[in-house]
Amino acid sequence: MVQTIETQNLTLSYGDSIIIDELDLEIPKGEITVFIGGNGCGKSTLLRSIARLLKPKSGAVLLEGKAISKMSTKDVAKQMAILPQTPIAPEGLTVLQLVKQGRYPYQTWLKQWTDEDEKQVTNALKATGIEELKDRPVDSLSGGQRQRAWIAMTLAQDTDIVLLDEPTTYLDMTHQIEILDLLFELNEKEQRTIVMVLHDLNLACRYADNIVAIKDQKIYAQGKPEIVINCSLVRNVFGMECEIIMDPLLGTPLCIPYGKGRCILNKAGTMIGS
Ligand SMILES: Nc1ncnc2c1ncn2[C@@H]1O[C@H](COP(=O)(O)OP(=O)(O)OP(=O)(O)O)[C@@H](O)[C@H]1O
Numbered sequence: 001m002v003q004t005i006e007t008q009n010l011t012l013s014y015g016d017s018i019i020i021d022e023l024d025l026e027i028p029k030g031e032i033t034v035f036i037g038g039n040g041c042g043k044s045t046l047l048r049s050i051a052r053l054l055k056p057k058s059g060a061v062l063l064e065g066k067a068i069s070k071m072s073t074k075d076v077a078k079q080m081a082i083l084p085q086t087p088i089a090p091e092g093l094t095v096l097q098l099v100k101q102g103r104y105p106y107q108t109w110l111k112q113w114t115d116e117d118e119k120q121v122t123n124a125l126k127a128t129g130i131e132e133l134k135d136r137p138v139d140s141l142s143g144g145q146r147q148r149a150w151i152a153m154t155l156a157q158d159t160d161i162v163l164l165d166e167p168t169t170y171l172d173m174t175h176q177i178e179i180l181d182l183l184f185e186l187n188e189k190e191q192r193t194i195v196m197v198l199h200d201l202n203l204a205c206r207y208a209d210n211i212v213a214i215k216d217q218k219i220y221a222q223g224k225p226e227i228v229i230n231c232s233l234v235r236n237v238f239g240m241e242c243e244i245i246m247d248p249l250l251g252t253p254l255c256i257p258y259g260k261g262r263c264i265l266n267k268a269g270t271m272i273g274s
């Protein structure tokens, strides 16, 4: 298996507080990898450090075998784009201006704006369904529209590796599936490597080739959802009891949490009143 991103003995911290401890992680090239884990376990911290937005306390992140700490910012940005968890746009910036920022790594003094830049921006606006919003200020959009504008910026960067921290946040169900399908197609048709954080375990199981479950500063389990997702993982990683059944559409694991709710079945499992 070819590794595109590798972490070696990676320790991440904020001050004295260790978040990720001596992590050796391999992210396979051309696959979809999804980080899962409870709130505060370090998913965003790890993703940010992979994108070189956070300096490790020790250890290294390697991109195609090269330490990213030794690469130029533009070289990193030509190979990977990141959608952070809570991105903030400057006040008044329009959607089009934001998406154009994705082309920054390709601009030089001599080569300012090309047909390729224009094409990538147009494609990204179209793919995320926000062409009509292009002249609106980002800070005037709804949460879901804003999220799609940021995803468009990330896609306009046209990189082999795309990192996304909870890309489906704020999106309605239709747009969640649309965005995940879009990422799936980028992976399938163009062999892009996708690494994302998802909170919806069922969507994670549906789209991931490779799941990385994080707990107690370490990897609790890694591998195909069919192999790693089970009741014991959900109990140990999320502290929740559940049933795992097979998704009737795709065959991937589907997690049904225990908890309260209206019950319309009797003890025999048939509808009450029928
Ligand atoms: N800038 C920071 N300074 C200090 N502590 C931080 C900082 N950012 C995050 N933390 C802490 O580091 C830990 C990991 O945070 P992180 O954002 O990586 O978690 P996460 O797994 O992405 O959680 P969530 O699912 O809520 O997004 C948390 O305890 C958080 O409070």
Ligand SMILES: [Mg+2]
Pocket: 043, 044, 045, 085, 165, 197
């Ligand atoms: Mg996070």
